[in-house]
Amino acid sequence: MSKQTMGKDENGMFHPGKGKPSGVNKEEGLGIQATEPEKMDEYLELTEKYTVAEDELDPSLPVRHPNRNTSKGRDVYKGKENTGQSDKTKNEAFNEERAKVVAEELPGIMTKEQFKELANYTAECCITIYLGTHAAGVEVNEHCDPINFKNQLQEASRRLTESGKTEGFIKPLLEPGFDLVRNDEFWTALSPGFAVFIAPGYFKYIKMPVAPVEELLVMEPSFYVTPLIPIMACKEYFYLLVIGKKCAKLFKADAWGMQIVPVELPQSIDEVKRLSDLDATTFRSGSSGSRAPKASQEGQYHGAGGGNPDDKDNLLVYFEAVDDLLWDKVLNKENASLVLAGVEYEIPIYKSACDYHNVWPQALTGSREHQPTGTLYQDARELMKPYFKQRLTKALTQYMNNSAKETTSATAAKVIPAAYYAQVSHLFVAKGEHLWGTFDEMENKLRFHDSAAEGGEDLIDNAVVKTLSNGGEVFLLDKEQMPEGAQIAAILRF
Secondary structure, three states, X not given: OOOOOOEEOXXXXXXXXXXXXXXOOXXXXXXXXXXXXXXXHHHHHHHHHHEEEOOEEOXXXXXXXXXXXXXXXXXXXXXXXXXXXXXXXXXXXXXXXHOOOOOEXXXXXXXXXXXXXXXXOEEEEEEEEEEEOOOOOHHHHOOHHHHHHHHHXXXXXHHHHHOOOOHHHHHHHHHHHHHHHOOHHHHHOOOOEEEEEEEOOEEEEEEEOOOOOOOEEEEEEEOOOHHHHHHEOOOOEEEEEEEEXXXXXXXXXXXXXXXXXXXXXXXXXXXXXXXOOOOOOOEEOOOOOOOOOHHHOOOOEEOOOXXXXXXXXXXXXXXXXXXXXXXXXXXXXXXXXXXEEEOOOHHHHHHHHOOOOOEOOOOEEOOOOOOOHXXXXXXXXXXXXXXXXXXXXXXXXXXXXXXXXXXXXXXXXXHHHHHHOOOEEEEEEEOOOOOEEEEEOOOOEEEEEOOHHHOOEEHHHHHHHXXXXXXXXXXXXXXXXXXXXXXXXXXXXO
């Protein structure tokens, strides 16, 4: 059989001869396609093998029926070989597996940066849940907390369905939450509060050291963060020194806990004497000069022969040594308050030996040497309540002193826009209060809604986020503490 001849185009491609169409499903011709030059010999060999005459197939060749499904058993279907997989259930399962979201825990005490990151997160749908939870008791035994959380997830699912979201959107969104519900171990190690933040591809939670003011479920384009204000890391901290005849321990504490400071301190007067190369019969007091009483000034010695020095002078020397080390190692660059804890008569002796300028006026009296750190902190925290309220007290005083001026306001219609425009230096927010509506920052248009059902966002929460983002301070108060009894109030920068 003579080989077929084909003409070349300007690109070097071979084409069927004239009158031999290459179209599919044509009665005429064998459907020969345009051919690359390097493939021409191969195609000619195939032609000779499977044809008996020009454009006539060998009768022995098996031919598929034109309606046969050539894609059977594969993830594509006839006529659409270049499209995606045709089995939707397989496709969805594949996507879910690749996009599996695992619940992630955030710190129980948040820094300002962590708070801002969470507060500024936006998505098509952001779900926020706040619950009160239990670390022990009958509520744990009866699984009250996981049941409560499951109910909230089901309510979220219902709302999403009503808003038109599909099961393909809802299921992967809430699945990490249902995984937590089934994790029995998780619900045996909780704190007083539980906050959950859910968005597409995002699931994080916080075990709050305090219970939220209210349990709620919020669905907005951003997370609801106002209840987190009480767990933000505060600026205030203090030192606690436990002192006794045979004890000296320094702790550093803040609004949330207390840890020992790893500084080596002498634990008795005998240790001080060994360190200073003085024997048990002759020792020197008042080496720091002005701190010591006149009878113990530089160059004055107590004791002679085998006699023992006075107990109070012993304590004074010991406390001076402790104070010197604390100053050198820790306190020389500090301004935080120092709380003393010890037997009542020892406190004034230490104060007379202490050079540190910021000793708290009240002390924790009694023997504290062996008190557990947890209860010791609770006692110290109660003593220091006024200390942690200093910023709030100062801010409320400033508000009252300027209440007749334009730099304060308890009107939401003024405060909320001011927060957006970085005018608020101090924001006061009533616990559990909400104002729903919208604010157009570009056009300075504020609209209030009667309820969350009308859409919009929580404008108080937005004001909190804007104020903190712009370097202001926010105080979450009981309603009776609020300036003018308002829902929201502010001190303005201008």
